[in-house]
Amino acid sequence: MSDDTAAKQAVLNRLRRAQGQLAGVIAMVEAERDCRDVVTQLAAVSRALDRAGFKIVASRMRECMTAPDDSGTPQLNEQELEKLFLSLA
Template structure:
């Protein structure tokens, strides 16, 4: 199932913020910052990417349910597999 780009704007923005956080983590490592500070930022990026993944699955499910042919069993299984891959 293809995602509608117009509906992905919030997800794209979240991923761009995470990308900025990753750049910050690289700088922190290069500067020799404290382990706790770096790990805190890594955890924040991880949570942001998890949320982006869940949002993508959610939007995909909404699109499938609103499509003219409805949600086929195969689509449902694929979406469930995607959802579980984020856990």
């Protein structure tokens, strides 16, 4: 498995985990579970999504800054990448 394939699989696994956790949160709200339990699970979903985002940025950083888009320019410059990264925080 290549590094790109492994990174993609790791991201997909994290997103699927977050999807399952979110389904659990929805079920908890529907069942009127204790708010502390709901918030705890919601925080877990948020962390899972953050980790997936960080993994995407970390694994694709070099490509985003060097690989040209259809017009021949890099996909992102340093400032755009920094802004994207900070939006996850």
